[in-house]
Amino acid sequence: MVHPVLRSLHLHPVKSLAALTVDGAVVEPWGLAGDRRWMLVDGAGTAVTQRQEPRLAGISATPLPDGGVELSALGGQPLRVAVPGPADRVVVELFGKRFEAVEAASAARVWLSGFLGTEVRLVHQDEPSFRRPIDPAYARPGETVSLADGYPLLLTTVASLDALNALIAGGDHPQEGPLPMNRFRPNAVVDGTGAWEEDGWRRVAIGPVAFRVAKPCQRCAITTIDQSTARRGKEPLRTLALHRRTGAKLLFGMHLVPEGTGAVRVGDPVRVLE
Numbered sequence: 527m528v529h530p531v532l533r534s535l536h537l538h539p540v541k542s543l544a545a546l547t548v549d550g551a552v553v554e555p556w557g558l559a560g561d562r563r564w565m566l567v568d569g570a571g572t573a574v575t576q577r578q579e580p581r582l583a584g585i586s587a588t589p590l591p592d593g594g595v596e597l598s599a600l601g602g603q604p605l606r607v608a609v610p611g612p613a614d615r616v617v618v619e620l621f622g623k624r625f626e627a628v629e630a631a632s633a634a635r636v637w638l639s640g641f642l643g644t645e646v647r648l649v650h651q652d653e654p655s656f657r658r659p660i661d662p663a664y665a666r667p668g669e670t671v672s673l674a675d676g677y678p679l680l681l682t683t684v685a686s687l688d689a690l691n692a693l694i695a696g697g698d699h700p701q702e703g704p705l706p707m708n709r710f711r712p713n714a715v716v717d718g719t720g721a722w723e724e725d726g727w728r729r730v731a732i733g734p735v736a737f738r739v740a741k742p743c744q745r746c747a748i749t750t751i752d753q754s755t756a757r758r759g760k761e762p763l764r765t766l767a768l769h770r771r772t773g774a775k776l777l778f779g780m781h782l783v784p785e786g787t788g789a790v791r792v793g794d795p796v797r798v799l800e
Contacts, residue, residue: 530796531715532732533684534651534707539587539595540648541565541673542575544590544753545708553735553784556654557668557678558713560589565620565656565673566628566638566646573620573673574646576748581642581754593650597637607638609650618649620658620673629653658784663738669783677740677781681724682712690778691719693765702761708753709762710745710779716796724780733794737782745774 540564552559564587566574576582586593590606598604610628610738618627627649634648651673653659660669661676671678687707694703707715713730716724727739745766750759766776 528718530716530718530798531765532714532790532792532794532796534715535790535792536708536711536713536715537561537589538711539564539672540597541573541578542582542748544583544586545711546586550789553679553787554644554654554787555678555784555787556658557672557674557784562673562712563593563651564595565618565627565649565651567618567649568647569645569662571616571618571624576751577746579642579644580658580751580758583751583753583756585638585722597634599641602641603638605633607631609632609652612652615652615761616649620772623658625657625700626652627657634671639715644699652671660740663785664781678784679713679737680711680743680779680783681714681716681730681739681782682707682710682779683719683721683724684715685719685721686715686724686778690762690770691764693769694761697761697765697768699760703721703757705762706753707750710753713780714737714782714790718796722762727798727800729781729799730783731797733788733790736785736799738785740781740783742772742775742777745778745782749778 535548535558568574585599587597593609594607596604598605607630610630615626616629630648638646654672658671658741660671691704730737749762770777
């Protein structure tokens with residue numbers, strides 16, 4: 527009998543930049559330590575993601591021990607960015623919600639703006655314990671999230687991606703498949719399940735940490751961007767619209783909210799609690 531295990535674990539130190547694959551991570555109430563505590567904003571303070579700038583996929587960010595990040599991109603010199611101080615607090619906007627963050631030093635603005643050819647700034651979420659509440663329709667009082675789209679972690683399964691790729695192969699854009707898992711930008715990838723089995727989960731445990739399954743993940747145009755080339759395609763949204771649609775929502779993966787904290791590692795057992 528095959529038992530589900532944590533197949534891979536991924537961080538996104540700066541929202542919408544390249545993913546970082548790790549062997550283990552600490553689960554904090556608002557997400558994995560080091561995941562999506564930084565993001566880019568435009569001159570008005572509005573978040574900039576791969577939806578607007580697919581080339582962000584070509585920038586990597588590596589966490590530093592003090593909470594800072596090192597930015598790197600092919601053909602350029604890396605830049606170390608320290609966590610800014612409280613005096614650099616600014617108001618930013620993500621999905622129509624405004625909240626406070628702190629702005630990185632001007633060297634980060636120059637480096638990133640030079641790469642993109644447009645003015646952007648880098649900001650840091652200084653107080654994840656209260657800056658961004660989770661949607662109260664799916665949260666308990668006091669639950670918050672990092673700079674992820676809406677929930678602390680995203681879980682996907684290998685079997686469901688295999689099933690989706692089989693559908694893409696039989697569709698009208700088969701040349702775009704098979705798609706890698708990084709199109710979906712998950713935190714936790716689980717192996718050893720049936721296809722779409724996660725649809726029925728309500729609570730799961732990864733290693734020592736239990737999670738509430740809040741809701742399925744509604745997918746956006748970022749999934750159509752090749753994370754290696756920054757080129758857009760039609761898939762997987764075309765196939766999800768035919769086979770994984772609920773109203774206007776195209777679904778793949780599940781949002782998780784931690785019920786506790788602790789360390790998780792690749793190879794940890796994954797148990798369905800409810």
